[in-house]
Amino acid sequence: MTTASAPTPKFQKRPTPARAVNRAIDERFGTQSAIRRNFNKVFPDHWSFLIGEIALYSFVVLLLTGIYLTLFFDPSNVEVIYNGSYVPLKGVEMSRAYASTLDISFDTRAGLVFRQIHHWAALVFVASIIAHMMRVFFTGAYRKPREVNWLIGIGLLALGLVEGFAGYSLPDDLLSGTGLRIAASIAQSIPVIGTWTSFLVFNGEFPGENFIPRLYVVHILLVPGILLALIGAHMGILWHQKHTDFPGPGKTEHNVVGHRVFPVFAVKSGGFFMLTFAVLALLGGLAQINPIWTFGPYDPAKVSSASQPDWYIGFLDGSTRLMPPWEFRGLGHTIPAVLWPTAVLPGILFTLAALWPFLEAKFTGDKESHNLLQRPREAPTRTAIGAMSLSFYLVLWISGGNDIIAHTFSISLNTMTWAGRIGLIVVPPIAYVITKKLCISLNERDHEIDHHGIETGIIRQLANGEFVEDHRPKPPPVSDYPQVPTDRIPVAIGAGEGEHGKGLVRRAGAAVGGFFTEESEKPAAPGTGSHGGGGQTKH
Amino acid sequence: MTTSKASESAASSSAGATGRPRLVSARFGRRSRSASARRRRRSSSIVLLFGLLATGVLWTVLAPGGNAADTASANEAVRQGKLLYSQGCATCHGLNAQGSTEGPSLIGVGAAAVDFQVSTGRMPLAAPAAQADRKDPLYSQTQIDQLAAYIQSLGGGPEKPNLTDEDLNDADLAEGGELFLTNCAQCHQAAGAGAPLTYGKFAPSLSQATPDQVVEAMRTGPESMPVFGSGQITDEEAVAVAAYVRHLQDTPAPGGSSLGKYGPVPEGLVAIVIGLGALLGVCLWIGARQKL
Numbered sequence: 055m056t057t058a059s060a061p062t063p064k065f066q067k068r069p070t071p072a073r074a075v076n077r078a079i080d081e082r083f084g085t086q087s088a089i090r091r092n093f094n095k096v097f098p099d100h101w102s103f104l105i106g107e108i109a110l111y112s113f114v115v116l117l118l119t120g121i122y123l124t125l126f127f128d129p130s131n132v133e134v135i136y137n138g139s140y141v142p143l144k145g146v147e148m149s150r151a152y153a154s155t156l157d158i159s160f161d162t163r164a165g166l167v168f169r170q171i172h173h174w175a176a177l178v179f180v181a182s183i184i185a186h187m188m189r190v191f192f193t194g195a196y197r198k199p200r201e202v203n204w205l206i207g208i209g210l211l212a213l214g215l216v217e218g219f220a221g222y223s224l225p226d227d228l229l230s231g232t233g234l235r236i237a238a239s240i241a242q243s244i245p246v247i248g249t250w251t252s253f254l255v256f257n258g259e260f261p262g263e264n265f266i267p268r269l270y271v272v273h274i275l276l277v278p279g280i281l282l283a284l285i286g287a288h289m290g291i292l293w294h295q296k297h298t299d300f301p302g303p304g305k306t307e308h309n310v311v312g313h314r315v316f317p318v319f320a321v322k323s324g325g326f327f328m329l330t331f332a333v334l335a336l337l338g339g340l341a342q343i344n345p346i347w348t349f350g351p352y353d354p355a356k357v358s359s360a361s362q363p364d365w366y367i368g369f370l371d372g373s374t375r376l377m378p379p380w381e382f383r384g385l386g387h388t389i390p391a392v393l394w395p396t397a398v399l400p401g402i403l404f405t406l407a408a409l410w411p412f413l414e415a416k417f418t419g420d421k422e423s424h425n426l427l428q429r430p431r432e433a434p435t436r437t438a439i440g441a442m443s444l445s446f447y448l449v450l451w452i453s454g455g456n457d458i459i460a461h462t463f464s465i466s467l468n469t470m471t472w473a474g475r476i477g478l479i480v481v482p483p484i485a486y487v488i489t490k491k492l493c494i495s496l497n498e499r500d501h502e503i504d505h506h507g508i509e510t511g512i513i514r515q516l517a518n519g520e521f522v523e524d525h526r527p528k529p530p531p532v533s534d535y536p537q538v539p540t541d542r543i544p545v546a547i548g549a550g551e552g553e554h555g556k557g558l559v560r561r562a563g564a565a566v567g568g569f570f571t572e573e574s575e576k577p578a579a580p581g582t583g584s585h586g587g588g589g590q591t592k593h
Numbered sequence: 594m595t596t597s598k599a600s601e602s603a604a605s606s607s608a609g610a611t612g613r614p615r616l617v618s619a620r621f622g623r624r625s626r627s628a629s630a631r632r633r634r635r636s637s638s639i640v641l642l643f644g645l646l647a648t649g650v651l652w653t654v655l656a657p658g659g660n661a662a663d664t665a666s667a668n669e670a671v672r673q674g675k676l677l678y679s680q681g682c683a684t685c686h687g688l689n690a691q692g693s694t695e696g697p698s699l700i701g702v703g704a705a706a707v708d709f710q711v712s713t714g715r716m717p718l719a720a721p722a723a724q725a726d727r728k729d730p731l732y733s734q735t736q737i738d739q740l741a742a743y744i745q746s747l748g749g750g751p752e753k754p755n756l757t758d759e760d761l762n763d764a765d766l767a768e769g770g771e772l773f774l775t776n777c778a779q780c781h782q783a784a785g786a787g788a789p790l791t792y793g794k795f796a797p798s799l800s801q802a803t804p805d806q807v808v809e810a811m812r813t814g815p816e817s818m819p820v821f822g823s824g825q826i827t828d829e830e831a832v833a834v835a836a837y838v839r840h841l842q843d844t845p846a847p848g849g850s851s852l853g854k855y856g857p858v859p860e861g862l863v864a865i866v867i868g869l870g871a872l873l874g875v876c877l878w879i880g881a882r883q884k885l
Binding site: 099100101102103104105108141142143144145146159160166170173174177178181182185228229322325326329330333334337339340341342343344345347348349350353355356357358359360361362363364365366368454455457458460461464466467468 | 723766767769770771774775778779780781782783784786787788789790791792793795796837840841846847848849850851852854855856857858859860861862863864865867868869871872873875876877879880881
C-alpha cells in the first residue's frame with residue numbers, strides 16, 4: 055500500500071474514530087484500494103439488466119425465511135397422533151414432519167406467514183431465473199466471453215428446480231407424497247439402474263422409513279450450498295468480465311457506460327432488495343399458498359384429483375400427460391412410457407440449452423468477443439429459435455394444468471390432451487416462422503427509416519403534377535442519461551466536480567465517499583476533494 | 594278409505610322394496626301399532642272385547658282427526674307430485690316413471706334422488722350433454738317435496754336425510770375428513786373444488802352443495818358418481834362427511850385468499866403474473882430513474 059511510501063500524514067484535520075479504524079484496517083490488510091476499485095465499478099443502466107437481481111434477492115429472502123422455518127420443522131418420518139389447534143385433523147395419525155408443519159402454520163408465531171413467504175419466494179425465484187435467462191438469450195449476452203456464466207446459469211436453473219421440488223416434498227402432506235411417488239416411479243423407469251437408484255434413495259421400497267431426513271439435508275444444506283457457491287461464481291465472473299450493454303451513444307465494445315456501484319447503483323440495488331422483499335411479503339401475507347391442512351397427511355391409499363407440482367415442474371407434468379402409453383418390452387427389460395417425458399425430455403432440453411452458445415458460435419462462425427448486446431430483431435434466427443423453444447415449453451406447461459383448465463372453461467379433458475399433443479408439434483414451427491418474419495420486417499423498417507427518413511404525412515404536388523410525400527431525416531440517437539463513457543479498465547478517481555449538495559443520494563455519496571476513498575493510490579487532484587465515489591462521473 | 598289403502602300399500606311396498614335400516618319414516622310407527630292391535634284381537638274373548646273397545650276408543654280419539662289429515666296431505670302431495678311429474682318429467686322418464694330412451698326409470702330411486710337432482714337444478718335437464726351441471730332450481734322446495742313424495746310412492750328408495758345443524762355440529766370432523774380424502778378427493782379434489790373426468794364429464798365443485806345434497810349424492814350416486822351405500826358408509830359417517838364438506842365451504846382460508854383452492858396451478862399463475870409482474874414493474878421503474 056501506498057501509505058508505507060508516504061510517511062507524512064495526508065490529513066490536515068484530526069481523523070475521526072471511524073477514519074482511524076478504517077486506516078488501521080487498511081494498514082494491515084490493504085483494503086482501501088480494493089474497495090475503491092470496486093465501488094467505482096460502473097454498471098450500465100437498463101431495466102432488463104435488473105431481472106437477475108430479482109432471483110438474487112428472492113434467494114436471500116429464501117435463506118432468511120428458511121432459517122426461521124428450520125427452527126420449528128422436525129424432519130422425521132415417525133408417526134404421531136396430532137393434537138394441535140387444527141380441529142379437523144385432531145386425533146389423526148401423521149408423520150412428525152407433517153405435524154410440525156401444521157404446528158408452524160397454526161401454533162407458531164408468524165410461522166404461517168414465514169412459510170408462505172418462503173414458498174412464494176421459491177416460485178418467484180425460479181420465475182425470475184427463467185425471465186433473466188430469456189433476457190440473456192434474446193440479447194445474445196451469453197456470447198463469448200460469457201459462455202461459462204451461461205453454463206452456470208443453466209446449472210442454477212436445474213438446481214433451483216431440484217431445490218424447489220425438495221421443499222415441496224418435505225411437509226409430507228398428500229401433495230408431497232403424491233409428488234414423491236411419481237419421482238420414485240420416474241427413477242424406477244430408468245433402464246438397468248432404475249430400481250437400484252430408487253432403493254438407494256428411499257432406502258428400500260417407497261416411501262421408506264427415513265427419506266424425509268435425507269431430503270431435509272438435501273434441501274437445507276447440500277443444494278443451497280451449491281446454489282450459493284454457483285451464485286457467487288456467477289456474480290464474480292460478471293464482476294470480472296463486466297456487464298454487457300446495448301449499443302448507444304458513447305457505448306463501444308470497450309467501455310461500460312452507466313452509474314458507479316457507489317452510491318447510485320448500490321442505492322438502487324438496496325431499494326430493489328427492499329421492494330422484492332415487500333412484494334414477496336405481500337404475497338405471503340395476502341395469498342394462501344400450499345394449504346397442507348386441506349390435503350391432509352400423506353397416505354399411499356389416498357390421492358387428490360388435480361394434484362399438481364409447483365409451476366416450474368409443471369412442464370414435466372404436462373409432458374407426462376401428453377405422452378401416449380407406449381411401453382417397450384424386450385431383451386428382458388421393460389422401458390415404461392414415463393421414462394421419455396420425465397427423464398429423457400428434460401435431459402435433452404437442458405443439454406441443448408447448455409450447448410446453445412457453442413452451437414451458435416459454430417453455426418454462425420462468430421468466434422469474436424462481444425460486449426455489446428443485440429436487439430432481438432438483429433438476430434432473427436436466434437430470436438425465432440428462442441420463440442420456438444418457448445412455445446414448446448409453454449404447450450407442455452399449459453398441459454401440466456390441463457385438468458384445471460378443462461374444468462374451469464368446460465372443455466373436455468380429452469380435447470385438452472389432444473390439443474396439447476398436436477400443439478406440441480404444430481405450434482413451435484409456426485412460432486419460428488412468424489417470429490423470423492417479424493424480425494426481418496422490423497429490420498427492413500429500421501433500414502427504411504435510416505435511409506429515407508420518417509414519413510411526415512405531408513403530401514406535396516410538384517409543378518409537373520407529381521405527388522410526393524415529405525420525409526424528415528431520422529433524428530440522431532439521444533441518450534436520456536448523462537453521457538458517461540467510462541473505460542472498461544477501472545477508472546481513475548477524483549472525477550467528481552464537487553456537484554454534491556443536490557439530491558439526497560449525492561449528499562450521501564459525498565458524506566460517505568471520503569470514508570472509503572481517502573487513502574487513494576494517487577493523490578486527488580487539487581480542488582476535487584477526496585470523495586471520488588460520489589455521483590456519476592462526467593468526463 | 595281408498596286413499597288410505599293407497600298410502601298403506603305404498604308404504605308397505607316401499608318397506609318391502611328396500612331394507613332401510615336407519616331412515617325410518619313416520620308411517621312405520623303407525624302401521625306397527627295397528628299390527629299389535631290385530632295380534633291382541635286374537636287372544637281371549639274378554640281381551641278381544643276389551644281390545645275392540647279400546648281400539649275403537651283409541652281410534653275415535655286419536656286416529657281419525659290426525660291420521661286422516663296426514664294421509665290426506667300425504668296423498669295431496671303425491672297427487673300434486675304426479676301432476677308436476679307429468680308436466681315436467683314424463684317426457685323423458687315416461688308417464689309412469691318407467692323410463693324411456695331419453696331418461697332412466699325412476700321407480701325405486703327414492704325421494705333422496707329426486708331432492709338431489711331437482712334441488713341442485715340438474716333436473717329438469719337444460720340440454721342433453723355429457724353431464725348435467727348445477728343451476729338454479731326450477732321448482733320450489735314444496736314442489737320438490739311433492740315430486741319426491743310421488744317418486745317415493747312408486748317404489749320407495751332412499752329418503753331425504755333432513756340433517757339439522759345439530760347433527761352436523763355433533764359429527765366427528767376428523768373422521769369426515771379422513772373419509773372425504775379417501776373416498777371423495779380423488780374426483781372432487783381435496784378441497785372439493787371439483788375436477789374433470791373423461792370426455793366432458795366432471796366431478797362438480799362442492800362449494801354450493803348443502804349437507805342434505807352431499808348425503809343424497811352419496812346414497813343415490815348421481816351421474817358418474819358411485820353409490821356409497823350404508824354398508825360402506827354408515828349414516829353417522831355420511832353426516833361426518835357432510836360436516837367436513839360444510840367445513841371446507843365455511844372456514845375462511847387461514848393464509849389469505851384461497852386462490853380457487855386448486856393449489857399449485859393458480860399459485861404458479863399468481864407467482865408469475867402478480868409476483869414476477871410486479872417485480873418487473875419495479876425493474877422498469879428503477880431502470881427509468883436515470884437521473885439521480
